[in-house]
Amino acid sequence: MRFLSGTSSDGVCEQLFTLDGIPGVLWTPEGATGPRPLVLMGHGGGQHKKAPDLVARARRFVAECAFAVVAVDVPGHGDRPKDEELDRIATENQARVDAGEEPAALIAGFHALVARRTVPEWQAVLDAVRQLPHVGAGPVGYWGVSLGCGLGVPFVAAEPRVRAAVLGLGGAAASAGVAARITVPVEFLLQWDDERVPRSQGLALFDALASAEKTLHANPGEHAEIPAHELDSTLRFFARHLV
Amino acid sequence: MRFLSGTSSDGVCEQLFTLDGIPGVLWTPEGATGPRPLVLMGHGGGQHKKAPDLVARARRFVAECAFAVVAVDVPGHGDRPKDEELDRIATENQARVDAGEEPAALIAGFHALVARRTVPEWQAVLDAVRQLPHVGAGPVGYWGVSLGCGLGVPFVAAEPRVRAAVLGLGGAAASAGVAARITVPVEFLLQWDDERVPRSQGLALFDALASAEKTLHANPGEHAEIPAHELDSTLRFFARHLV
Numbered sequence: 001m002r003f004l005s006g007t008s009s010d011g012v013c014e015q016l017f018t019l020d021g022i023p024g025v026l027w028t029p030e031g032a033t034g035p036r037p038l039v040l041m042g043h044g045g046g047q048h049k050k051a052p053d054l055v056a057r058a059r060r061f062v063a064e065c066a067f068a069v070v071a072v073d074v075p076g077h078g079d080r081p082k083d084e085e086l087d088r089i090a091t092e093n094q095a096r097v098d099a100g101e102e103p104a105a106l107i108a109g110f111h112a113l114v115a116r117r118t119v120p121e122w123q124a125v126l127d128a129v130r131q132l133p134h135v136g137a138g139p140v141g142y143w144g145v146s147l148g149c150g151l152g153v154p155f156v157a158a159e160p161r162v163r164a165a166v167l168g169l170g171g172a173a174a175s176a177g178v179a180a181r182i183t184v185p186v187e188f189l190l191q192w193d194d195e196r197v198p199r200s201q202g203l204a205l206f207d208a209l210a211s212a213e214k215t216l217h218a219n220p221g222e223h224a225e226i227p228a229h230e231l232d233s234t235l236r237f238f239a240r241h242l243v
Numbered sequence: 244m245r246f247l248s249g250t251s252s253d254g255v256c257e258q259l260f261t262l263d264g265i266p267g268v269l270w271t272p273e274g275a276t277g278p279r280p281l282v283l284m285g286h287g288g289g290q291h292k293k294a295p296d297l298v299a300r301a302r303r304f305v306a307e308c309a310f311a312v313v314a315v316d317v318p319g320h321g322d323r324p325k326d327e328e329l330d331r332i333a334t335e336n337q338a339r340v341d342a343g344e345e346p347a348a349l350i351a352g353f354h355a356l357v358a359r360r361t362v363p364e365w366q367a368v369l370d371a372v373r374q375l376p377h378v379g380a381g382p383v384g385y386w387g388v389s390l391g392c393g394l395g396v397p398f399v400a401a402e403p404r405v406r407a408a409v410l411g412l413g414g415a416a417a418s419a420g421v422a423a424r425i426t427v428p429v430e431f432l433l434q435w436d437d438e439r440v441p442r443s444q445g446l447a448l449f450d451a452l453a454s455a456e457k458t459l460h461a462n463p464g465e466h467a468e469i470p471a472h473e474l475d476s477t478l479r480f481f482a483r484h485l486v
Binding site: 192206213219232233236240 | 435450455457459460462463475
């Protein structure tokens with residue numbers, strides 16, 4: 001793990017790093033020492049580790065809860081090189097959708113393919129970050145919706161260090177089988193008028209989670225229109241389960 | 244409006260009253276003066292104005308938000324006399340359910356019948372309570388699930404003083420038509436394994452609300468098993484919309 005830069009503002013320290021070629025960013029409270037809860041955030045499709053919404057969320061987690069937050073670029077996203085295999089498949093999928101094919105199974109297959117890389121990558125990130133003295137081996141949370149849900153479901157299912165997860169904007173066709181292996185508390189965000197994930201698919205994915213404690217928050221609006229009050233709720237959800 | 248008794252503990256003042264024969268209870272912060280948000284709470288079927296869950300909720304609204312809270316007995320409940328017409332219909336309905344009839348339409352009809360009395364009663368309660376100097380004419384909220392939703396939907400639809408409502412554990416068959424006239428923010432509580440209200444019915448009632456801002460909170464468990472963290476959320480919902 002190699003740190004590239006470190007800046008600090010409003011009490012939040014931001015460090016860019018690379019780990020085996022994976023570009024990442026770590027946010028911690030300024031002057032932090034000792035272990036604390038760590039939240040790994042997965043970004044959305046076409047986005048990257050420093051997408052504005054993700055940064056705003058991370059800074060609130062750090063400033064209000066004194067958590068550490070880490071995010072890395074998914075293959076083919078952000079500062080990572082173009083990935084010819086993923087690009088080719090994405091292009092093929094788009095052509096099939098344009099030709100009238102239902103996107104659900106194609107998205108599912110694509111997420112499964114990417115997750116075979118991101119699950120071990122994110123596990124390596126946890127290994128490395130939790131060795132830092134200002135992060136430590138505290139409880140881990142995961143936050144990810146849309147692509148971050150498609151990749152997050154297999155990650156949370158595979159990773160016993162994750163104690164609670166916020167997921168959403170994903171459907172059962174993509175993730176129900178793996179979701180049935182998730183048993184930690186989950187807050188699941190669903191957009192009632194999601195133009196990309198049919199409502200029944202989102203409800204079925206929530207239903208598939210094996211967690212005894214799970215809570216579905218559904219709000220009107222399209223895929224990208226999660227209301228601001230859900231961030232307040234997310235902070236409390238993690239505070240309830242990671243502290 | 245006639246006050247029967249007043250007691251105070253832990254900073255919360257509780258006053259029993261009657262208004263035109265309707266027994267009620269008002270909670271306010273000890274020593275309160277001046278107007279404040281007022282939440283009217285509808286109790287569940289077979290319960291009454293001082294059901295333990297309702298009292299606990301009311302006391303938190305008063306202690307943590309400095310709200311006033313008022314609850315009255317629904318006809319045939321609590322300290323009200325037996326109501327022969329309602330008893331007869333309830334008995335007939337039970338016999339029809341026992342004979343295999345689907346309960347949804349029967350419940351809908353029964354709630355509509357009771358609501359024709361409770362809507363004007365609750366409006367009279369608002370009129371009276373809001374004239375008290377320690378309550379005043381501030382914003383009004385409504386909280387009610389199960390029977391409190393069946394009666395709350397027509398109340399919230401009819402009453403322009405209500406600015407925000409928590410509803411839930413109710414179904415579309417009972418309330419969808421009237422719910423389509425509700426436009427204030429709603430937090431809607433649904434129990435994922437509700438043995439009385441089919442999941443699809445609860446989702447359809449949430450869908451029917453015309454409110455631009457509405458949020459569905461669904462949790463695993465049966466009808467009476469709303470998790471404790473939803474009360475925290477309800478406090479924040481009303482704080483967001485009534486303050």
